[in-house]
Amino acid sequence: MKPLFITFEGPEGAGKSTQVTRLAAALAGAGVPHLLTREPGGTPLGTTVREVLLDPALTIDPFPEFLLYSASRAQLVAEVIRPALKRGETVVCDRYSDSSLAYQGAGRGLPEALLRDLTREATGGLRPDLTVLLDLDPAVGLQRAAARGQPDRLEQADLAFHTRVRQGFLALAAEEPARFLVLDATQTPDQLASSIWIALEGRLN
Numbered sequence: 001m002k003p004l005f006i007t008f009e010g011p012e013g014a015g016k017s018t019q020v021t022r023l024a025a026a027l028a029g030a031g032v033p034h035l036l037t038r039e040p041g042g043t044p045l046g047t048t049v050r051e052v053l054l055d056p057a058l059t060i061d062p063f064p065e066f067l068l069y070s071a072s073r074a075q076l077v078a079e080v081i082r083p084a085l086k087r088g089e090t091v092v093c094d095r096y097s098d099s100s101l102a103y104q105g106a107g108r109g110l111p112e113a114l115l116r117d118l119t120r121e122a123t124g125g126l127r128p129d130l131t132v133l134l135d136l137d138p139a140v141g142l143q144r145a146a147a148r149g150q151p152d153r154l155e156q157a158d159l160a161f162h163t164r165v166r167q168g169f170l171a172l173a174a175e176e177p178a179r180f181l182v183l184d185a186t187q188t189p190d191q192l193a194s195s196i197w198i199a200l201e202g203r204l205n
């Protein structure tokens with residue numbers, strides 16, 4: 001069985017972390033060796049960068065914002081993801097490079113070709129085998145996230161920004177229908193987990 005690299009994408013509060021946890025339980029139940037990680041974060045460097053990126057007190061311009069995400073991602077790929085895949089573990093990552101294309105590209109307006117070039121360098125060209133896009137009206141997602149407490153720096157951005165991000169994700173999915181599984185994130189967690197497991201079983205075997 002070939003280890004897979006699976007990523008979860010979607011707006012704030014779409015249910016990514018919920019589904020990553022559910023998938024980990026399903027993989028464990030099926031005896032599939034796996035590793036869970038997230039972006040930004042997943043390494044000591046990434047965790048430090050994450051605190052900077054989410055700090056509501058900081059102003060960060062779009063390009064340095066992209067570079068900070070890329071720094072976290074480059075370290076995560078080198079230190080965690082590639083070694084795990086090499087050990088034969090399926091890797092599940094909560095956000096990956098599609099988030100940079102959607103947020104810093106479609107959302108902030110940085111040129112997509114530049115983001116793609118730098119991302120290729122940062123990741124050594126590592127791309128997911130499967131990307132689950134949890135698609136949701138950003139107003140609903142922000143409401144869900146707000147129920148958790150103080151908004152972080154990105155949750156504070158305006159609705160027009162989050163709407164561009166959503167369209168960005170959908171455009172990426174339309175470009176690569178074989179890689180993306182797009183799900184309506186207003187479904188229940190059980191329904192989503194079941195659709196994800198069905199899509200994955202086909203790929204694991």
Ligand SMILES: Nc1ncnc2c1ncn2[C@@H]1O[C@H](COP(=O)(O)OP(=O)(O)OP(=O)(O)O)[C@@H](O)[C@H]1O
Pocket residue numbers: 010011012013014015016017018019144145147185186187188189192
């Ligand atoms: N399918 C769902 N339907 C309704 N509520 C959900 C669903 N999935 C998760 N939630 C709830 O929505 C909130 C956000 O979920 P979660 O943290 O999994 O989203 P996320 O995509 O990881 O968010 P973030 O982008 O902020 O990390 C939580 O309170 C969670 O319990």
Ligand SMILES: [Mg+2]
Pocket residue numbers: 016017018094
């Ligand atoms: Mg989350």
